[in-house]
Amino acid sequence: MGPGLPEPAGGLPSFSLAGRCALVTGASGGLGEHFAQLLSAAGARVWLAARRVERLRSLECRLRAQQTQADSVAIDVTCAQSVAQAFDAMAAHGCVPDLVVNNAGIGLGTPALETPEHDWDRVVDTNLKGAWLVATESARRLVAAGLGGSIVNVASILGQRVQPAVAPYAASKAGLVHLTRALALEWARHGIRVNALCPGYIVTDINRDFLNSEPGDRLRRRIPQRRFGRACDLDGPLLLLASDAGRYMTGAVVAADGGHLVSGL
Numbered sequence: 001m002g003p004g005l006p007e008p009a010g011g012l013p014s015f016s017l018a019g020r021c022a023l024v025t026g027a028s029g030g031l032g033e034h035f036a037q038l039l040s041a042a043g044a045r046v047w048l049a050a051r052r053v054e055r056l057r058s059l060e061c062r063l064r065a066q067q068t069q070a071d072s073v074a075i076d077v078t079c080a081q082s083v084a085q086a087f088d089a090m091a092a093h094g095c096v097p098d099l100v101v102n103n104a105g106i107g108l109g110t111p112a113l114e115t116p117e118h119d120w121d122r123v124v125d126t127n128l129k130g131a132w133l134v135a136t137e138s139a140r141r142l143v144a145a146g147l148g149g150s151i152v153n154v155a156s157i158l159g160q161r162v163q164p165a166v167a168p169y170a171a172s173k174a175g176l177v178h179l180t181r182a183l184a185l186e187w188a189r190h191g192i193r194v195n196a197l198c199p200g201y202i203v204t205d206i207n208r209d210f211l212n213s214e215p216g217d218r219l220r221r222r223i224p225q226r227r228f229g230r231a232c233d234l235d236g237p238l239l240l241l242a243s244d245a246g247r248y249m250t251g252a253v254v255a256a257d258g259g260h261l262v263s264g265l
């Protein structure tokens, strides 16, 4: 510990998010919906963001029924104007999110030679440019308010290794991993931590049929833990990156994948 730096408080680390204001993009289904419920249960006021606002409203009602603070805001992460409007809407309620989960993302399962340019654009605009727009808008407002915060970019193990037929997706997630490091370096001085969470294959509505199929089963057998993940397998890593328990972590790339990244070649 250098001279003049405060000693961290002793005792067990706190994973509580009480007093925090969280924004979860892509909260209208899948992992984002689960993450929003988790952050809410950990004490945060949660803003649910996506394009399908009617789905957000239904989750908002369920969260409010549990006496937690939840609100919805429309966002298209590929559009700078839409992102700015979403942050303006939160600001109108006195909220500058100090926890952002950049979860909105899309995938494609097409061989590279059959992937048209507009599919590349859709995937990269959502997964990489979208995370950039949300992260920079959020950091700009945090810095202006003199607040620190935590940004968690939901990348993928496909940002670190590859499979056939996912080239734009894998490239976008690899870009997101490196963007995480670049932003962590620039924003540490502002007290803003930026980390990446790289899930392995997690069962959600969009991939359940494939993961339960014969090719899915072959994939499962290559995972060292021999099982696909459940959304709740990401709870510990996300809370670590989000909360004060991870206060000395920034620029980290955390995989939660049953060992898939270390499977034998």
Ligand SMILES: NC(=O)c1ccc[n+]([C@@H]2O[C@H](COP(=O)([O-])OP(=O)(O)OC[C@H]3O[C@@H](n4cnc5c(N)ncnc54)[C@H](OP(=O)(O)O)[C@@H]3O)[C@@H](O)[C@H]2O)c1
Pocket (backbone or CB within 6 Å): 025, 026, 027, 028, 029, 030, 031, 032, 049, 050, 051, 052, 053, 075, 076, 077, 078, 102, 103, 104, 105, 106, 107, 126, 130, 154, 155, 156, 157, 198, 199, 200, 201, 202, 203, 204, 205, 206, 207
């Ligand atoms: N499931 C997995 O196995 C897995 C593994 C590794 C990484 N991931 C990553 O985890 C994240 C969530 O995946 P998921 O499995 O939960 O997928 P999902 O069920 O398809 O959910 C994707 C979410 O992203 C939102 N979204 C898409 N385009 C958007 C846009 N332009 N603006 C705002 N929101 C947008 C969708 O909401 P609207 O359509 O309502 O806008 C939806 O809520 C993604 O980034 C994905 O790459 C998933």
